[in-house]
Amino acid sequence: MSVRASILAVLTLGECHGYQLRQEIESRTGGSWQINIGQIYSTLERLERDGLLESVGSNGQGQTRYRVTPSGSVEAEEWLTTAIPSSPEARNELAMKLALAVTIPGCDVEKLVHAQRVQTMRNLQALTATKRDVDQNDPAELPWLLVADLNIFNCEAELRWLEHIEGTLARTAARGLNPNQTLSEPAKRGRPTKAN
Amino acid sequence: MSKVLLELIDVQKTYGTGENEVHALRGASLQVKAGELVAIMGASGSGKSTLLTIAGGLEVPTTGDVRIIDNSLPTLKPAQLATLRRQTIGYVFQDFNLIPSLTVIENVALPLELDGVKVRKARKAALDALESMDIGELADRFPDEISGGQRQRVAIARSFVGPRQVLLADEPTGALDSKTSEAVIRALRKRIDAGIAGVLVTHDAKLAAWADRILVIRDGQIVEEISNTITPEQFGA
Numbered sequence: 001m002s003v004r005a006s007i008l009a010v011l012t013l014g015e016c017h018g019y020q021l022r023q024e025i026e027s028r029t030g031g032s033w034q035i036n037i038g039q040i041y042s043t044l045e046r047l048e049r050d051g052l053l054e055s056v057g058s059n060g061q062g063q064t065r066y067r068v069t070p071s072g073s074v075e076a077e078e079w080l081t082t083a084i085p086s087s088p089e090a091r092n093e094l095a096m097k098l099a100l101a102v103t104i105p106g107c108d109v110e111k112l113v114h115a116q117r118v119q120t121m122r123n124l125q126a127l128t129a130t131k132r133d134v135d136q137n138d139p140a141e142l143p144w145l146l147v148a149d150l151n152i153f154n155c156e157a158e159l160r161w162l163e164h165i166e167g168t169l170a171r172t173a174a175r176g177l178n179p180n181q182t183l184s185e186p187a188k189r190g191r192p193t194k195a196n
Numbered sequence: 197m198s199k200v201l202l203e204l205i206d207v208q209k210t211y212g213t214g215e216n217e218v219h220a221l222r223g224a225s226l227q228v229k230a231g232e233l234v235a236i237m238g239a240s241g242s243g244k245s246t247l248l249t250i251a252g253g254l255e256v257p258t259t260g261d262v263r264i265i266d267n268s269l270p271t272l273k274p275a276q277l278a279t280l281r282r283q284t285i286g287y288v289f290q291d292f293n294l295i296p297s298l299t300v301i302e303n304v305a306l307p308l309e310l311d312g313v314k315v316r317k318a319r320k321a322a323l324d325a326l327e328s329m330d331i332g333e334l335a336d337r338f339p340d341e342i343s344g345g346q347r348q349r350v351a352i353a354r355s356f357v358g359p360r361q362v363l364l365a366d367e368p369t370g371a372l373d374s375k376t377s378e379a380v381i382r383a384l385r386k387r388i389d390a391g392i393a394g395v396l397v398t399h400d401a402k403l404a405a406w407a408d409r410i411l412v413i414r415d416g417q418i419v420e421e422i423s424n425t426i427t428p429e430q431f432g433a
């Protein structure tokens with residue numbers, strides 16, 4: 001799951017400190033994704049090293065605040081707008097990505113869902129094509145077939161889910177509801193900056 | 197290069213007039229070659245069955261042309277159209293369309309018998325088709341004496357008999373469990389690979405994935421085409 005890209009995505013909305021990022025990501029994914037604070041800090045360090053964000057000094061409680069750099073924005077934007085491969089692990093990332101995306105103003109979630117549907121359909125086609133060529137009467141193929149079928153059913157489930165949320169998004173928009181969230185007030189807790 | 201067996205050219209279909217006007221199709225075009233299976237997907241009411249009934253000569257387009265092999269359907273006389281439908285087009289209806297007063301095998305053999313094929317020969321072909329659907333033992337029952345999924349397979353068997361060159365199937369596995377659906381799509385794919393042109397309407401993505409192309413229809417228009425061209429990507433272990 002991309003902690004890295006999620007942090008960058010939230011930072012496109014404004015400066016945050018580490019603990020605040022953890023809270024933002026948690027609340028924007030319906031509480032379903034709780035990232036270990038240690039992982040947030042280590043990811044922030046790596047992102048800073050890679051030039052995707054920069055620290056902008058600390059606040060009263062000694063918490064370092066971060067700001068996304070132009071190249072960090074580009075990476076966030078790219079993550080938010082591209083489909084992912086259909087592996088079981090990636091599927092969780094997709095759910096988190098979509099949950100975050102609906103909260104971020106200006107993010108074209110419908111386009112993302114559509115891109116994902118096409119991508120998943122292509123995967124399903126490719127899996128089906130390999131299955132078509134398999135000799136069903138060859139017992140040596142059975143283990144492979146079982147796994148292929150799991151992947152096929154997972155693709156189908158994902159497609160049905162995407163179709164369903166496409167409907168949900170359209171209904172939400174038709175009712176004039178806006179799921180975008182601005183950054184909340186940071187809570188007065190969290191790990192202080194490390195003394196370098 | 198395979199021959200185009202079925203072609204829809206800018207087909208529009210409007211039902212009703214004035215207040216009740218429904219634009220079921222708004223300019224749909226489509227070509228299907230011998231050996232090619234095209235799947236049509238789209239929401240309920242998007243125009244899938246309308247497209248298929250027009251392709252099968254069961255409905256007349258409001259404007260546009262439908263060509264099957266070298267015939268333009270809207271210009272055929274009713275008798276010519278009936279013959280073409282019986283001999284060339286296999287059609288699986290969304291609601292099966294079996295004749296209740298005929299047994300299963302009589303239903304399947306009917307198109308052949310109407311064409312003057314000897315009863316014995318027609319029954320033999322019908323039984324082969326039923327066996328390919330794994331329901332040979334139901335041959336002498338009546339449609340109301342078999343299950344919904346079995347009726348569906350009879351309807352598919354009927355579309356398989358005779359020298360059909362175009363196969364049109366509207367939700368042919370809607371009443372089937374997934375194992376039976378797969379057997380049906382494999383059988384269908386085999387027929388297509390032998391040089392038939394097929395169009396398959398379905399809500400089931402697993403089934404649509406057996407087609408060479410998937411067309412997505414929305415509000416009477418084909419809005420997207422997803423071709424089966426890529427190699428399988430590596431799936432997570």
Ligand SMILES: Nc1ncnc2c1ncn2[C@@H]1O[C@H](COP(=O)(O)OP(=O)(O)OP(=O)(O)O)[C@@H](O)[C@H]1O
Pocket residue numbers: 211212218219220238239240241242243244245246247290
């Ligand atoms: N005979 C008819 N008279 C009037 N309207 C019709 C007629 N047949 C279909 N329609 C309308 O045309 C539109 C397309 O219908 P169609 O049956 O092609 O949809 P479909 O995509 O096959 O839907 P489903 O997935 O539910 O089978 C619908 O709005 C339907 O109500």
Ligand SMILES: [Mg+2]
Pocket residue numbers: 244245246290366
């Ligand atoms: Mg229909």
